[in-house]
C-alpha cells in the first residue's frame with residue numbers, strides 16, 4: 161500500500177550497499193597492491209579497454225546459462241507436480257532424489273565432455289542438471305503446502321482439474337520456482353565458469369583463464385567483472401519476479 | 411415441472427465410509443433428514459462426528475457409500491451450480507485480491523469478466539467490504555475474511571448455502587454481529603441453508619431447525635424445532651435460553667460429551683469432546 165516510502169528506503173539501501181562494496185574493494189586493492197586486483201577506478205579503464213574483445217564471450221556465457229535455466233526449469237516443474245500428485249511415484253522416487261540431490265553435478269563434467277564434445281552441449285547439459293535438481297526439490301515441497309480448503313472451494317464450484325492448476329496449484333508454487341532460480345543462479349554461474357575454464361575456447365570462463373595464462377591481469381579482471389555482472393543481473397531479475405508473485409504475502 | 415422444489419435437500423439412509431491406508435472408517439451412518447427449500451437448518455454435534463462429511467456430500471465433493479443424497483429430487487453426483495459452499499477455513503485464495511476472491515465462483519463458471527466484476531462488487535457492498543476490492547485476504551481481519559467468503563457465495567446468487575463452522579475463528583463480540591449478518595441475509599433471500607456449528611447459541615440463533623448429531627459414526631439423534639428464529643431481540647429472550655437448554659440436554663443425552671457453559675450465558679456455550 162505505502163509503496164513510495166518503502167521504494168525510497170530500498171533505493172537508499174542499495175546505494176549504501178554499493179558504496180560499502182566499492183569502499184571495501186578499494187581498500188583491499190590498495191592493501192593487496194597487485195595487478196590481479198585493480199582498484200575500482202582502474203577497473204573502469206580496464207573494462208572500457210577490453211570491452212570489444214569481451215562482449216562476444218559474454219554473450220556466449222549468457223546464452224548458455226539462460227538456456228540451461230529454461231531447460232532445467234521446464235523439465236523440473238512438471239516432474240515435481242507429477243511426483244506431488246502421485247503418492248506411489250513420490251514414494252518410489254523420493255529416495256532417489258534424496259541421494260542424487262546433494263551430489264555436486266559438476267563432477268559429471270568429464271563424462272559429459274566425453275559424450276557431448278567441447279561446444280555448448282556439455283555446458284548446457286551440466287548447468288541444466290544443476291538447475292533441474294534445485295527447482296525440482298523446491299517445487300515438490302511447495303506443492304505439499306497448497307491450501308486444501310482452496311482446492312475444496314474450486315471443486316465445490318465445479319472447477320476442472322485445469323481450474324485447480326490455474327487458480328491454486330500454479331499460484332501456490334510459482335514463487336518457489338523463482339526462489340529456487342534466484343538461489344540457484346550463483347551455483348549455475350559457478351558451474352558455467354568451471355565448465356568453460358576446463359574445456360573449449362569460448363565463454364567468459366575461457367576468457368578469464370586464458371588472460372590468466374597470458375599474465376594479462378587487467379584483461380582477466382575485466383572477465384571476472386563481466387561474469388559477476390551476469391550473475392547479479394540474473395539474480396535481480398528473479399528477485400523482481402519473485403517479489404511480484406508474492407506481493408500477497410507481505 | 412415437479413412438485414419438489416429445486417433446492418431442497420434430502421438424505422436417505424446415508425452411510426459414508428472413508429477408505430484410508432489403515433483400514434476404513436465409518437464417518438456417518440444411517441443418516442436421514444430433510445432440509446426444506448428456503449429452510450435454515452443448524453447441525454451440531456461432537457467434533458469428528460461427520461458434520462463436514464455431511465456437508466461435503468451435499469456440495470457434491472463426496473458420494474455416499476450407501477443411500478442417497480438428493481438435491482431438488484435428483485442425486486448429487488457433481489457440484490451443483492446454485493450451491494455455494496464455504497469450507498471450514500473459508501477457502502479463500504491468499505494470492506487473489508478481495509475482488510478476485512469474490513468473483514471466483516463466477517470466473518470458474520465462465521461468466522463474462524465484466525459481469526463477474528459487477529456482481530462481485532455488489533456482493534462486497536452487501537457484506538460491508540466496499541473499498542477493499544484491491545486488498546489481499548492477509549490484509550483483512552478475521553471477520554472481514556468471513557464476510558469475503560460470504561460475498562463469494564452471494565455473488566454466485568446461490569439458492570443453497572452450506573457453511574462449515576463459519577464463525578469458529580471469530581471472537582465472541584464480532585461473532586454476534588456476523589450472526590446478525592447471516593440471519594439478515596437468510597431472512598431477505600430465503601435460500602436453503604445448512605450451517606454446521608459447535609456453538610449452541612449460534613445453532614439456536616440461526617437454525618429454524620437444529621439437528622443434533624451423535625458421536626461418530628454420526629447420525630441424527632434429535633431434531634429440535636426452533637420457530638422463533640428471526641424474531642426481534644431473540645438472543646436476549648427467555649425462549650432463546652430455553653431453546654439452548656433443550657439443545658444442551660439433547661447433546662448430553664446423545665453422547666458422553668462434556669458441555670461447558672460460557673461466560674455470556676448460553677451464547678458462549680460450546681461443545682467439547
Ligand SMILES: Nc1ncnc2c1ncn2[C@@H]1O[C@H](COP(=O)(O)OP(=O)(O)O)[C@@H](O)[C@H]1O
Nearest residue numbers: 428430435437456457458459460461462463464
Ligand atoms: N478424507 C478423509 N479420510 C479419512 N478419514 C476422514 C477423512 N475426512 C474425515 N475423516 C474422518 O471422518 C470422521 C468425520 O470427520 P468430519 O466429517 O470432518 O467430522 P466433523 O466435521 O464433525 O468434525 C473423523 O473421524 C475424521 O477423522
Ligand SMILES: [Mg+2]
Nearest residue numbers: 461462498574
Ligand atoms: Mg468439521
